[in-house]
Amino acid sequence: MTYLIATFYKFVTITGLKTKKAEILALCRKLGVKGTIILAQEGINGTISGSQKAIADVLAYLRSLENLADLEHKESTFQKLPFSRLKVKIKSEIVTLGLPEVNPNQQVGxxxxxxxxxxxxxxxxxxxxxxxxxxxxxxxxxxxxxxxxxxxxxxxxxxxxxxxxxxxxxxxxxxxxxxxxxxxxxxxxxxxxxxxxxxxxxxxxxxxxxxxxxxxxxxxECFVFDERVAVKEGLEPGSHQLCYGCGHPISEEDKQSPHYESDISCPHCYHQLTPEKKARLEDRRRQREYLKKAGKLGKGF
Missing domain, CATH: 3.40.250.10 (Rhodanese-like domain)
Known part of the structure; x- marks a missing residue:
């Protein structure tokens, strides 16, 4: 099955955050949509994935809310759900700069x-x-x-x-x-x-x-925060994977390094790898191998 991935954001004043969070969470759960949506007084930011109809229904609901009728989104597809869970969060900023006085709703380039x-x-x-x-x-x-x-x-x-x-x-x-x-x-x-x-x-x-x-x-390639790890022209999946020791994207060249060990370390984290951490990662690798055999993990997890 092919899943649709939709990314969207909009800087706009949003009120009633707790009510909207509950409604969005309930709808996404009902439709089997996974991903993350962040709500704040300054706007909305999200990346979600599901069936084409499910994503269309979620976007239609969001656009029915006050000030979000013109919410734009970008689409791409993937052969598996690129997210393992659903999160709807309320935060002080939809992207954290740490300067609350900076407000794109007031001025923007x-x-x-x-x-x-x-x-x-x-x-x-x-x-x-x-x-x-x-x-x-x-x-x-x-x-x-x-x-x-x-x-x-x-x-x-x-x-x-x-x-x-x-x-x-x-x-x-x-x-x-x-x-x-x-x-x-x-x-x-x-x-x-x-x-x-x-x-x-x-x-x-x-x-x-x-x-x-x-x-x-x-x-x-362009790093993305889901199972695809990176994309290239036409939003096709790229060649990078993640190092499970540090979460850094790694290339095929990185994997030729003597400091690379699958699911343990890469050239970016090898020198910080302690015996204790290596033992924990080896235990996690055994768990991952079991889940992969069961068909529950994909490229990015």
């Missing part, structure tokens, strides 16, 4: 459609910034993009403060996986005095879906 993105990032006057975490950037990014080397989105303001000046870098273009981090980052950049701030509408996923490989300025 200029949206750039995927078809126009190459022109923006080819401009030598534009500073191109990848707003994702370092392990995501490592397996793929756009040409000319700067890697902030952040471990979490909370570190992004510190990177900007230490590396960019609005008087010297007035033009900035940013991107992320689905558009949510770079949209919030654009609001922050405007609050810091940057004059021309652009962000990729729909994120990398929309770009890979709409821009042909011949015209693409994307290099590598």
């Amino acid at each position: 200029t949206y750039v459609d995927p078809q126009d993105w190459n022109k923006i990032i080819s401009d030598p006057e534009v500073v191109v910034i990848d707003t994702r975490n370092d392990y995501e950037v490592e397996i793929g990014s756009f040409q000319r993009a700067k890697n902030p080397n952040t471990e979490s989105f909370r570190e992004f303001p510190e990177y900007i403060e230490g590396n960019l000046d609005p008087t010297q870098h007035p033009k900035v273009a940013m991107f992320c996986t689905g558009g949510i981090r770079c949209e919030k980052a654009s609001s922050y950049m405007l609050s810091q005095g940057f004059k021309e701030v652009y962000h990729l509408k729909g994120g990398i996923l929309k770009y890979l879906e709409n821009v042909s490989p011949e015209e693409s300025m994307w290099e590598g």
Whole structure:
């Protein structure tokens, strides 16, 4: 069976969070939908998977809610459910920057459609910034993009403060996986005095879906937070897997390293591997092998 994966977010004022959480949770459970949906006063953010009809029903319900009639989503497919459970959470932010005064509902940068993105990032006057975490950037990014080397989105303001000046870098273009981090980052950049701030509408996923490989300025694969691990052009599953010792995405080249041991370690975590942790991971590997034989695990778990 082929399952539909839908990703969506929208910065918009949402009220009655507890009631909406309960209703969404009940509907998704009834329809067999898995994944994560985050609700906050500033908006909604989610990635869910299920049958085509189930996803359509959930999206229809969400769009029936106040201020969400124009909720946009991106679609891709996978041969297995890419999530093992369902989570609907209420948080203070739908993507955590740690600065509650930064509100995309009040100001946001200029949206750039995927078809126009190459022109923006080819401009030598534009500073191109990848707003994702370092392990995501490592397996793929756009040409000319700067890697902030952040471990979490909370570190992004510190990177900007230490590396960019609005008087010297007035033009900035940013991107992320689905558009949510770079949209919030654009609001922050405007609050810091940057004059021309652009962000990729729909994120990398929309770009890979709409821009042909011949015209693409994307290099590598795009990390995603589900069983697929990474995707490439056309949103086809990529070649990366996860290291179960540290959760870092690993390539075929990584697996040739003497520091790689299936389900135990990889070149990114080998030197932090203690005998105690190795024993725990070996025990977990035995459990995983049993579940795989029973057909209960797929590529990303």
